[in-house]
Amino acid sequence: MISAGRQETFMAVILITGGARSGKSKRAEARARAFPGRPVYVATAEALDAEMEERIATHRARRGTDWIEREVPLDLAQALVATDGGGARLVDCLTLWLSNLLHAEREWEREVTELAGALPRFKSPVxxxxxxxxxxxxxxNALARSFRDAAGIMNQIIADVADEVEFVVAGLPMKLK
Incomplete structure (x- = not known):
């Protein structure tokens, strides 16, 4: 409810998880559009090969032109600070961001913790x-197990601070939190 002299806040942190091609990005796009303001798409993917270029093009075509786009392979928390105060921000996706951090030999646990600490302080939905x-x-193999473990830890840390968590299977969302 809006009181005199005070604007209603729409802040929310929503984590949407699922398997590959489960429909999680499409679900997140629909949810982001439901908030007021022009949505911001924060892309963590880099087009390093033809297949990834095609995936990015498919996502862009589905979204249309009403989104503000930011390409942010590494400095995610800073990008969210810079885009706060407008429409909802959609980060797609944390798993690619984690992969980028590992590839760049950055301290992923510190950066995930920094992101988790920043999320509840934003004005605009994330x-x-x-x-x-x-x-x-x-x-x-050890590398794949290490990535799987890091992704699981990251997801737990972010889910802990999220207001809502959804699991998407076959395009159908299930509310977990």
Missing amino acids: LLVTNEVGLGIVPD
Whole structure:
């Protein structure tokens, strides 16, 4: 409710997780559009090959031109600070961001903790897409196991500070928190 002299705040932190091609990005886009203001798409992917270029193009075509786009492979918390105060920000996706941090040999645990600490302080909503990578078989190599473990830890840290958490399967969201 809006009281005299005070604007209603729409702040929310929403984590949307699921497997590959589960519909989580499409769900997050719809949720971001439901907030007032022009939505901001914070892309963590880098087009390093033709397949990734095609994936990015598919996402852009689906979203249309009503989004403000920011490409942020590494400095996610700073990008969210810079875009606060307008429409909802959609981060797609945390798992690629984690991969970028690991590849750049940055302290991923510190950066995830920094992000988690910043999320509740933003004025504008933040929707974060991430992959649930721990539901399959145990990977057969140390690098893949290390990534799976880091992603699971990151998802737990962000889910802890999120106001809502959804798990998307076959395009259908299930509310977890």
